[in-house]
Amino acid sequence: xxxxxxxxxxxxxxxxxxxxxxxxxxxxxxxxxxxxxxxxxxxxxxxxxxxxxxxxxxxxxxxxxxxxxxxxxxxxxxxxxxxxxxxxxxxxxxxxxxxxxxxxxxxxxxxxxxxxxxxxxxxxxxxxxxxxxxxxxxxxxxxxxxxxxxxxxxxxxxxxxxxxxxxxxxxxxxxxxxxxxxxxxxxxxxxxxxxxxxxxxxxxxxxxxxxxxxxxxxxxxxxxxxxxxxxxxxxxxxxxxxxxxxxxxxxxxxxxxxxxxxxxxxxxxxxxxxxxxxxxxxxxxxxxxxxxxxxxxxxxxxxxxxxxxxxxxxxxxxxxxxxxxxxxxxxxxxxxxxxxxxxxxxxxxxxxxxxx
Ligand SMILES: Cc1cc2nc3c(=O)[nH]c(=O)nc-3n(C[C@H](O)[C@H](O)[C@H](O)COP(=O)(O)OP(=O)(O)OC[C@H]3O[C@@H](n4cnc5c(N)ncnc54)[C@H](O)[C@@H]3O)c2cc1C
Numbered sequence: 001x002x003x004x005x006x007x008x009x010x011x012x013x014x015x016x017x018x019x020x021x022x023x024x025x026x027x028x029x030x031x032x033x034x035x036x037x038x039x040x041x042x043x044x045x046x047x048x049x050x051x052x053x054x055x056x057x058x059x060x061x062x063x064x065x066x067x068x069x070x071x072x073x074x075x076x077x078x079x080x081x082x083x084x085x086x087x088x089x090x091x092x093x094x095x096x097x098x099x100x101x102x103x104x105x106x107x108x109x110x111x112x113x114x115x116x117x118x119x120x121x122x123x124x125x126x127x128x129x130x131x132x133x134x135x136x137x138x139x140x141x142x143x144x145x146x147x148x149x150x151x152x153x154x155x156x157x158x159x160x161x162x163x164x165x166x167x168x169x170x171x172x173x174x175x176x177x178x179x180x181x182x183x184x185x186x187x188x189x190x191x192x193x194x195x196x197x198x199x200x201x202x203x204x205x206x207x208x209x210x211x212x213x214x215x216x217x218x219x220x221x222x223x224x225x226x227x228x229x230x231x232x233x234x235x236x237x238x239x240x241x242x243x244x245x246x247x248x249x250x251x252x253x254x255x256x257x258x259x260x261x262x263x264x265x266x267x268x269x270x271x272x273x274x275x276x277x278x279x280x281x282x283x284x285x286x287x288x289x290x291x292x293x294x295x296x297x298x299x300x301x302x303x304x305x306x307x308x309x310x311x312x313x314x315x316x317x318x319x320x321x322x323x324x325x326x327x328x329x330x331x332x333x334x335x336x337x338x339x340x341x342x343x344x345x346x347x348x349x350x351x352x353x354x355x356x
Contacts (some may be wrong), residue, residue: 003039003337004164004173006028007148009039010323013134013180013314014330020141022338027173029166029271031149032256035133037181037246038322040128041203041291043244044079045216046324048121055300055349056321059328062345066327067125076133079237082119083214088112091222092275094132105212110219118239122216124234124321127323134326146171150180153253153312154189175311175337181294182252184302184316191306194239194355196317198252198292202265203244204273205287211279212241221245221272231272240286243273252292257344261290294321296355303329313337314352 001024008030016026028037046067053059071080086101090110099111106112114121135145146166150153153176154163163172178187182198212235219231222229231245246265252260266288296302296317306312315333318325332342348354 001025001338002027002172003175004150004171005177006079006164007178007180007183008034008131008135008145008180009037009181010035010131010134010326011181011318011329012177013039013131014326015177015179015315015333016036016143016330017141018137018330018334019254020138020143020234022334024334024338026138026143027171028135028138028143028145029146029148029150029164029171032057034145035128037133037256037259038291040290041147042127042293042323043203043242044125044127044130044234044236044323045232045234046123046125047117049319056325058345059325060321062331063328064301065124065324066314066326066331067123070134070327072117074133074137076129076136078129080123081214081237082123083216084115084119085117085122085216085218086112087114087218088285089220090243090275092224092271102216103139106217107275107277108332110276112217115217123238124216124236126236126238126312127322130323132332152322155309158200158310159276159308161312162185173311175313177313177315177333177337179315181316182292183256184294184314187314191309191312193306193314194352195297196302197295199295200248200250200262200290200292201244201289202246202269203242203287204266204269204285204333206240206243206273206280206283207239207286208279209237209239217276219276221276223272227268229272231269231276233276235284237270241280241283243269243276243280245269245272246287259292265290293322298355301325301329301350302355303333303347304352307353
């Protein structure tokens with residue numbers, strides 16, 4: 001069974017892996033580069049129970065378990081590790097704020113008020129390395145990666161999927177999956193899909209060496225201008241520390257390679273980081289970047305068959321939990337495509353037909 005997957009982000013790469021493990025032949029077409037978008041520039045934070053009592057609960061719990069088992073089963077190291085996670089607040093110029101927790105690397109002005117997660121419930125991966133490793137593992141099981149852009153779906157007489165047209169010829173297919181993150185909205189010209197948008201976020205990667213232990217922070221912060229933001233800080237196993245904050249609704253560029261930070265956003269984020277931690281204040285910055293998370297109007301991912309077009313599927317709209325939920329999405333959708341139904345997670349809450 002030839003399945004063309006459009007997009008090599010975390011979702012496309014995980015789907016390719018689970019399809020290949022089930023004996024299908026995935027052909028992943030990627031316009032810009034594996035993990036070039038949010039899947040390479042996001043936090044990579046994982047939580048077991050933060051989606052509990054929402055429609056995402058089963059997907060997130062299954063995914064959290066899969067992240068642990070994949071890290072053990074596959075040979076490559078993508079920085080998977082457990083973390084302790086804290087919440088707090090602070091503001092520019094604040095000194096000696098009181099909090100229940102004290103961490104040596106966090107500035108005095110930041111009050112750490114709660115422990116949000118322990119090493120039983122929170123973890124992380126380096127998202128770009130995770131995505132690349134899943135793509136390599138898929139290739140080792142027979143998947144193929146092609147660096148081309150998907151441009152159209154070719155239908156047979158019955159209206160079902162027959163092939164995918166790319167910038168470099170047509171690929172015949174028994175099934176096609178749209179996994180193009182916020183660019184999935186361009187597939188609405190080829191298929192009857194609900195709208196998918198992109199919300200921009202900015203991030204910095206610092207070279208912090210071994211000075212910050214595996215402690216993640218979620219902070220509510222007030223800048224000197226009065227603007228409020230919610231920086232998230234994730235020290236990584238490779239000696240870097242990732243910090244993201246400052247969302248915007250700037251339009252998604254047509255070409256994923258052209259995503260760039262908004263004017264002024266990086267300077268604001270650098271100032272926030274200097275105030276958050278003396279270690280960050282004196283560490284070299286390795287990357288200043290932005291990316292878009294894919295969002296849907298109803299706030300849930302779209303996972304499953306596209307109504308009215310036999311052989312067409314979609315897997316996108318994972319918003320802030322795309323790295324967490326990519327493995328269980330890939331696993332369950334591979335079951336639907338190859339076996340006709342998902343056995344591991346009920347995908348009904350995410351069925352595209354519900355949102356027509
Ligand atoms: C700042 C920020 C921090 C985040 N932090 C976390 C976190 O800590 N934990 C978490 O779980 N999630 C996090 N997320 C969310 C997560 O990053 C995303 O939900 C996830 O990466 C989406 O993956 P994806 O594969 O759906 O899409 P993407 O990563 O956007 O990949 C889509 C791919 O499709 C390709 N493409 C586009 N058009 C075409 C075409 N025509 N043909 C072929 N290929 C095409 C693109 O080049 C791209 O590679 C964060 C997001 C942001 C923005």
